[in-house]
Amino acid sequence: MEILDKLINVALIAATLRTTAPILLVALGGSFTTKAGIFNIGLEGQMLAGAFFAVIGSIWTGSAFAGVACGVAAALAFALAFAVLVVTFRANEVVVGLALNILAGGMTISLMKAIFGTRGSIVGHGIVGLPKVQVPGAQALLGSWAPLISGFTPIVYVAFLAVPLLVLFYNRTRLGLYIRVVGEKPEAAEALGISITRVRYIASLLCGLLAGLAGAHLSLGYITMFTENMSSGRGFMAVAILIFSNGDPLKVLAGCLLFGFADAFSLRLQTFGFPSYLVLTVPYVVALTALFALSYRARPKIIKETLASMQKLLSADRNSAQVDKNPQ
Amino acid sequence: MVSNAPGSPTLHSTAAMAVELTGITKRFGAFVANDGIDLAVRRGEIHAIIGENGAGKTTLMNILFGLLQPDEGSIRLNGEATVVADPAAAIKAGLGMVHQHFKLVPSLSVADNVFLGMEIRRHGLIDHAAQIARTQDLSKRFGLHVDPTERVGLLSVGIEQRIEILKVLVRGARTIILDEPTAVLTPQESRELFQTLRSFVAEGMTVIFISHHLEEVMEVSDTVTVLRNGRKVATRPTSELSKDELVRMMVGREVSFDRRPRAALGGDIVLDVKDLWARDDRRLPAVRGASFAVRSGEVVGIAGVAGNGQTELAEVLSGLRPASHGEAWLKGQDLTTLSPAAIREAGLAHVPGDRMVRGVDRNASIAANTLMGRQHRAPWSRNGMLDWKAIAGNAGALIKGFDIRAQGADDAVKRLSGGNIQKVVLAREFTNGADFLLIDQPTRGVDIGAQEAIHDEIMRQRAAGRAILLISVQLDELAALADRILVMFNGRIMGEVAGDDADEDRIGMMMAGVMPQLEPA
Amino acid sequence: AQTKVSVAAISGYFAQGFGVSIVNGLNKAKTDFGIDLKLVDTGNRALDYQEQFENLAKGKQYDLIFVMGWELVDSLQKVSKEYPDQRFVFIDGVLDNPKMIYANFAEEQGSFVAGALASMIEAKGSEFPKIGDGKAIGFVGGRDIPVIRNFLGGYEQGAKYAAPDVKVNSVFAGTFDDPAKGSELAQALYGQGSDIVYNVAGPTGEGVMQASAAADKYSIGVDIDMCGTAPGNVLGSMLKRGDIAVYTLIKDEVGGNKVTAGTRTFDLKSGGVEFKVCDDIAPKIPADVTAKLDDIKKGILDGKIVIAKAK
Amino acid sequence: MTDRLRAISGQIIAVGVALLMGAIIILLVGESPVHVLMTLLRGAFGDQEKIAGTLLQTTPILICGVAACIGLRGGMFNVGIEGQLFLGGFAAAWVGFSFSLPAGIHTLAALALAVVAGAAWVAIPAYFRARYNTNEVVSTILSNYIAVLLTSYFTIFLFKRPGGWSETPPILATAYLPEIFSFSRLNWGLFIGLVLAVGAALIFRYTSWGYGVTMVGSAPKFAEYGGVNVKRQGFVVLLLSGAVGGLAGGVETLGVHHRFMEGFAPGFGFDGLIAALLANGSPVATIVTALFFGALRSGSLLLEVDTTASREIITVIQALIILSVSAQVLIKRRGDSQAGERRWKF
Numbered sequence A: 001m002e003i004l005d006k007l008i009n010v011a012l013i014a015a016t017l018r019t020t021a022p023i024l025l026v027a028l029g030g031s032f033t034t035k036a037g038i039f040n041i042g043l044e045g046q047m048l049a050g051a052f053f054a055v056i057g058s059i060w061t062g063s064a065f066a067g068v069a070c071g072v073a074a075a076l077a078f079a080l081a082f083a084v085l086v087v088t089f090r091a092n093e094v095v096v097g098l099a100l101n102i103l104a105g106g107m108t109i110s111l112m113k114a115i116f117g118t119r120g121s122i123v124g125h126g127i128v129g130l131p132k133v134q135v136p137g138a139q140a141l142l143g144s145w146a147p148l149i150s151g152f153t154p155i156v157y158v159a160f161l162a163v164p165l166l167v168l169f170y171n172r173t174r175l176g177l178y179i180r181v182v183g184e185k186p187e188a189a190e191a192l193g194i195s196i197t198r199v200r201y202i203a204s205l206l207c208g209l210l211a212g213l214a215g216a217h218l219s220l221g222y223i224t225m226f227t228e229n230m231s232s233g234r235g236f237m238a239v240a241i242l243i244f245s246n247g248d249p250l251k252v253l254a255g256c257l258l259f260g261f262a263d264a265f266s267l268r269l270q271t272f273g274f275p276s277y278l279v280l281t282v283p284y285v286v287a288l289t290a291l292f293a294l295s296y297r298a299r300p301k302i303i304k305e306t307l308a309s310m311q312k313l314l315s316a317d318r319n320s321a322q323v324d325k326n327p328q
Numbered sequence B: 001m002v003s004n005a006p007g008s009p010t011l012h013s014t015a016a017m018a019v020e021l022t023g024i025t026k027r028f029g030a031f032v033a034n035d036g037i038d039l040a041v042r043r044g045e046i047h048a049i050i051g052e053n054g055a056g057k058t059t060l061m062n063i064l065f066g067l068l069q070p071d072e073g074s075i076r077l078n079g080e081a082t083v084v085a086d087p088a089a090a091i092k093a094g095l096g097m098v099h100q101h102f103k104l105v106p107s108l109s110v111a112d113n114v115f116l117g118m119e120i121r122r123h124g125l126i127d128h129a130a131q132i133a134r135t136q137d138l139s140k141r142f143g144l145h146v147d148p149t150e151r152v153g154l155l156s157v158g159i160e161q162r163i164e165i166l167k168v169l170v171r172g173a174r175t176i177i178l179d180e181p182t183a184v185l186t187p188q189e190s191r192e193l194f195q196t197l198r199s200f201v202a203e204g205m206t207v208i209f210i211s212h213h214l215e216e217v218m219e220v221s222d223t224v225t226v227l228r229n230g231r232k233v234a235t236r237p238t239s240e241l242s243k244d245e246l247v248r249m250m251v252g253r254e255v256s257f258d259r260r261p262r263a264a265l266g267g268d269i270v271l272d273v274k275d276l277w278a279r280d281d282r283r284l285p286a287v288r289g290a291s292f293a294v295r296s297g298e299v300v301g302i303a304g305v306a307g308n309g310q311t312e313l314a315e316v317l318s319g320l321r322p323a324s325h326g327e328a329w330l331k332g333q334d335l336t337t338l339s340p341a342a343i344r345e346a347g348l349a350h351v352p353g354d355r356m357v358r359g360v361d362r363n364a365s366i367a368a369n370t371l372m373g374r375q376h377r378a379p380w381s382r383n384g385m386l387d388w389k390a391i392a393g394n395a396g397a398l399i400k401g402f403d404i405r406a407q408g409a410d411d412a413v414k415r416l417s418g419g420n421i422q423k424v425v426l427a428r429e430f431t432n433g434a435d436f437l438l439i440d441q442p443t444r445g446v447d448i449g450a451q452e453a454i455h456d457e458i459m460r461q462r463a464a465g466r467a468i469l470l471i472s473v474q475l476d477e478l479a480a481l482a483d484r485i486l487v488m489f490n491g492r493i494m495g496e497v498a499g500d501d502a503d504e505d506r507i508g509m510m511m512a513g514v515m516p517q518l519e520p521a
Numbered sequence C: 001a002q003t004k005v006s007v008a009a010i011s012g013y014f015a016q017g018f019g020v021s022i023v024n025g026l027n028k029a030k031t032d033f034g035i036d037l038k039l040v041d042t043g044n045r046a047l048d049y050q051e052q053f054e055n056l057a058k059g060k061q062y063d064l065i066f067v068m069g070w071e072l073v074d075s076l077q078k079v080s081k082e083y084p085d086q087r088f089v090f091i092d093g094v095l096d097n098p099k100m101i102y103a104n105f106a107e108e109q110g111s112f113v114a115g116a117l118a119s120m121i122e123a124k125g126s127e128f129p130k131i132g133d134g135k136a137i138g139f140v141g142g143r144d145i146p147v148i149r150n151f152l153g154g155y156e157q158g159a160k161y162a163a164p165d166v167k168v169n170s171v172f173a174g175t176f177d178d179p180a181k182g183s184e185l186a187q188a189l190y191g192q193g194s195d196i197v198y199n200v201a202g203p204t205g206e207g208v209m210q211a212s213a214a215a216d217k218y219s220i221g222v223d224i225d226m227c228g229t230a231p232g233n234v235l236g237s238m239l240k241r242g243d244i245a246v247y248t249l250i251k252d253e254v255g256g257n258k259v260t261a262g263t264r265t266f267d268l269k270s271g272g273v274e275f276k277v278c279d280d281i282a283p284k285i286p287a288d289v290t291a292k293l294d295d296i297k298k299g300i301l302d303g304k305i306v307i308a309k310a311k
Numbered sequence D: 001m002t003d004r005l006r007a008i009s010g011q012i013i014a015v016g017v018a019l020l021m022g023a024i025i026i027l028l029v030g031e032s033p034v035h036v037l038m039t040l041l042r043g044a045f046g047d048q049e050k051i052a053g054t055l056l057q058t059t060p061i062l063i064c065g066v067a068a069c070i071g072l073r074g075g076m077f078n079v080g081i082e083g084q085l086f087l088g089g090f091a092a093a094w095v096g097f098s099f100s101l102p103a104g105i106h107t108l109a110a111l112a113l114a115v116v117a118g119a120a121w122v123a124i125p126a127y128f129r130a131r132y133n134t135n136e137v138v139s140t141i142l143s144n145y146i147a148v149l150l151t152s153y154f155t156i157f158l159f160k161r162p163g164g165w166s167e168t169p170p171i172l173a174t175a176y177l178p179e180i181f182s183f184s185r186l187n188w189g190l191f192i193g194l195v196l197a198v199g200a201a202l203i204f205r206y207t208s209w210g211y212g213v214t215m216v217g218s219a220p221k222f223a224e225y226g227g228v229n230v231k232r233q234g235f236v237v238l239l240l241s242g243a244v245g246g247l248a249g250g251v252e253t254l255g256v257h258h259r260f261m262e263g264f265a266p267g268f269g270f271d272g273l274i275a276a277l278l279a280n281g282s283p284v285a286t287i288v289t290a291l292f293f294g295a296l297r298s299g300s301l302l303l304e305v306d307t308t309a310s311r312e313i314i315t316v317i318q319a320l321i322i323l324s325v326s327a328q329v330l331i332k333r334r335g336d337s338q339a340g341e342r343r344w345k346f
């Protein structure tokens, strides 16, 4: 019991929110491309580029928010390259995504070496991190639960607020609707004169926007530094979540919270003497298990749909049976 | 610009005409799909267009709706000469088209689909409530009963069609084109559709619809236009016509049923199908209790309008689709329990209907394509090793034997013309020694010369004692080749006609869903 | 006789704490003595190492080649046999090859002091600002590898020696490259009542330092002076003076005092390892703690306190 | 034939474009492209040792590339070669240091277990892909992380060499893959890679099974119609791909490192996959692309020593090559409707 108390507490939930935020942002970005029918495995690279250029921008301008803008711009450039190759040139999405990931890794290190004369990480150098938002009255309102809503950097709030906004976007805006249509039934979009190319470009760029924010959050919000490969597979994790959430914002949130929790929880497990390397596999194992479990569970849905269509058919069949029995 | 100022109906003498097409010609390469067609549709009528598969109906409607541009001819809409550059222009001019293949988004609600592309918005956000309300209004007004909030993915085809019609109405169409609207409907749904079409006319709108179901045409249309081989045969008021006359105009007396000479061979039963049922991809029953037998040395034809379960039947017999009920015995083995490979082993050769997807690997060579299905058999394969020399040699022989126009066995299939691709498939399947040949649309898209060659080859196979099931939407093909013709409609076998007195009226009626008068037993 | 000295250094870790201090020492030597200096980054593929050594050794243009990182040992052994005249300096360890030069660091000594200070402060409980009554201190390692275990071993022994009832909670990030994870690990430790966390995790450890500021708890830096990363929250840093090591070696070389095979040990005694309490913290530390810490340092120097090395 | 010629010349143009962009980047970081290029060439082919070094680099890329080709042939994207390589490497090392067997047999036994480990590691993703159409790209990527951590765990917690770095005890000499030359670590692994590449090409071309798999990859509906069990062959192909991935790891530990080291070969799986994609899935062409990447890598080792440019520049150029090749392969499809395009099946 005492162990449980020590494991599961406000700090754990706050940690879950923190670990969730970057994956959530990048996964929500990927939601745009997923919904538009593009498999975007290049999220990792966009995020890494975002993280790097956010730091550069922050050093350069001395402003965290200008840094974020730089990071987003870099991720947008990657997203644009992705869109040009995948949408216009119809290159294979996986090849382009992987290559852009490699490019981001090599480029950040090269530039780091060119600019700072070293590789590895950029700390100090006048990087300005994002401020933490203290929600007024949180302490008074929630007492010891205040850390759940207060004390995060702005991008964390953006990440969580983006979920309902995306729900609204997909359900209530024209562009959101078109993105869904283009991904789900491009023939319908084409027949109605909706430009598939244009919508997919927009979706790719929106994806870059959020992936860039996610990267900037890693290097200016979560902590204030850049390290080579600091995205550490979060982009791939997001892709996994996108696949079984099909890009639905609420399901994306659920998936990200699951992995955020698995991550935060597994880190705490280590203090109880479990071997570090095994504990570190937990989030990946959870992701894989969820992926397999959900693809297995997809079957009952098919069965359900079949039953529904059977019922419909039975009524239709009765009609035609009547026709058969009473030939004119 | 189409301007039809209200209150000046007599501006033009032809203003009573909603649509006037003059001398429309459309060529696809050397092929003439529409050949100088004139068509006039009066305002406020239901105008049916009928004709065999490939007669040019869809092409003509696509031209009217701006999806295709005519090579020759002109279009007047409501008396105004109009260039219909694209569907947007057609919509602006008050036309609406319900396509043969629906273009709905399954995950969206009915109302969202109806308003897709012209959403009602408030403060920049889509106003679902308003869309639902307007959908509700429209569907009430025209008796198109749908629940606007329901997700389209869960609805039946019939309701999907209503949504397509609503889409057209919402865009303000006064003239509505429906391409084979009843092909996918149950009789009940068809009747409801006609109800709706009549209500359109009652509101002063005009309806053009394409159908193969003559019963329906007789029942609902005011005027009928018959197309054949890209030409217009006639336009007549429906009331002046009988079903028999329609069929005659459609099929055409002058089409010779070039029947191949033959001796009766009918040997042992090779394929015995008993009460076979199967579902289509939407999991709706597509084959409903088919029972028939095919003997060696016999060609059994299956006639029917495309989409009445023939494809599914062929897929079940070749193991590509599970049967939901029933049996199909091929030389002592029940095909419904076997894998595609085992069925081939048991003695099936199959010429698939969708040859580009199922019939070939377009990127592979002719040699590689002729290997499929026999890659484990000598002399092409020994101990699992392929003998490409033998394969290429065989492919070369097939190219000669079947007159395939190609540079050689190494030629990629994608470089061949459609007819030659079909010959590659036929060559492969006809030479694999199977006792049962399942042939689906052997001459679809094939030129006349090749058609002839293919027909000859089928007859040679018959003479060699093969049992042949020939599925075709072309009546003359069946009449020329089949010993017996089964007619499929809506998944059922409606009846059987002997090949040598193929009565096209009778077949046509059965194809249109009309039961033949049963001879007293 | 003053000769032009040419030096190369090869490692995969120049960007991480200890590597940074090595690079600092090399650069200082370069400015002070005008030596030729070449830094070679090995990357992280074991397949590449040997050829990189050969590329360096082949031209015989470097008087000394500094080598840092245990994963290079294998290649180093092979190439040093191939090029017996080439002098290699292996930093941070001793191998069984008597022909090589070793700069060995007693990180367990400095870590012992760090553990002792941390546990004594923790034992004070709420007497000391920001300290709770959890009676635990923490440790965040990078990858779970022997050299990091050696830091942890010294830290644990020191903690136990100074305040036996203070528990040491140790965790590993599994990576040196994920500062976000370092931050999360530290916050987890703080959340479980460890008020002081010692990081030995390279860039991952930067996350630990930043987390101490965020959680307003204490951290202990490693390798270089990290007091500036989170002022007020860093107790001190366990300095591993790679800079001193390379600088002195090069200085000898430049002075005509050619560096010869054998082991140079850099420990508390020689100043190669040092625990530095941050200036802003020092005044707050109770006198008894300071006194005992001095005793402990003396004990280590005298050899009275024997610290077991991790294998 | 002209098609192929056009494809190959397109490929070469694309590589040229990428190199040009690389040259511009090199200029931007303040080096001379010519100097960089000459250094690269010298580093890759300067003398017999350099050439052997290039071949040494080529070996794992080639074997991983063949693994990828096998998957691609059957329409499967095995992005998990990395993980299979790590597990295969560990498995081979384990046999190498745990058992004493006669020379030759020992090597074979170790390689055999590497193969089994690689296949076993991909078995679950392969099963779910074949049975439930679970996206294999994601499942194999995720399993990479687990594989790397798992082998680290084995190495450090279960089998660490006492007093050693994060590595297992050395394997017995009986399990070594013999070296080819006295002056290089280049070993029989290269022959294994070449035999695999040629063998895979021959199997795909000259066996009935290979024919079926090729058809599953290029026209699954046609294959199904022709009686090929599409699901089973998909499963088998991924398994074989994983097996070869495992073998790549075994070759590295038995031929080069003679032990398993934590995190010893990051990125080879991805290099191999990309070499295979660049070779359009042809195992024989993969020999060329792997050699190209091997030369780039080997040349870059000298680059670091002889210029101020970072080796990462090579990574950048590599990525640019892949991007421009991927764009040009499909360039003729521009302008078609995108409506009918296959979406990724999730």
Ligand SMILES: Nc1ncnc2c1ncn2[C@@H]1O[C@H](COP(=O)(O)OP(=O)(O)OP(=O)(O)O)[C@@H](O)[C@H]1O
Residues within 6 Å of the ligand: A174, A175, A178, A193, A194, A195, A196, A198, A199, B121, B123, B124
């Ligand atoms: N046919 C189309 N093809 C592709 N995208 C489209 C199409 N029509 C609109 N969009 C996209 O949908 C979004 C909304 O477009 P729209 O032109 O309706 O904006 P608007 O009417 O100016 O919006 P608002 O009413 O909010 O000011 C835009 O991002 C636009 O790019």
Ligand SMILES: Nc1ncnc2c1ncn2[C@@H]1O[C@H](COP(=O)(O)OP(=O)(O)OP(=O)(O)O)[C@@H](O)[C@H]1O
Residues within 6 Å of the ligand: B028, B031, B032, B033, B051, B052, B053, B054, B055, B056, B057, B058, B059, B060, B445
């Ligand atoms: N885009 C095209 N390219 C080449 N040929 C075409 C094209 N569209 C139609 N055709 C050909 O034109 C002829 C008429 O086709 P159309 O679709 O108009 O026939 P239809 O009367 O609607 O037939 P069905 O009853 O089968 O729908 C057919 O032979 C068809 O193969």
Ligand SMILES: [Mg+2]
Residues within 6 Å of the ligand: B058, B100, B180
């Ligand atoms: Mg039709």
Ligand SMILES: [Mg+2]
Residues within 6 Å of the ligand: B057, B058, B059, B100, B179
């Ligand atoms: Mg048609």
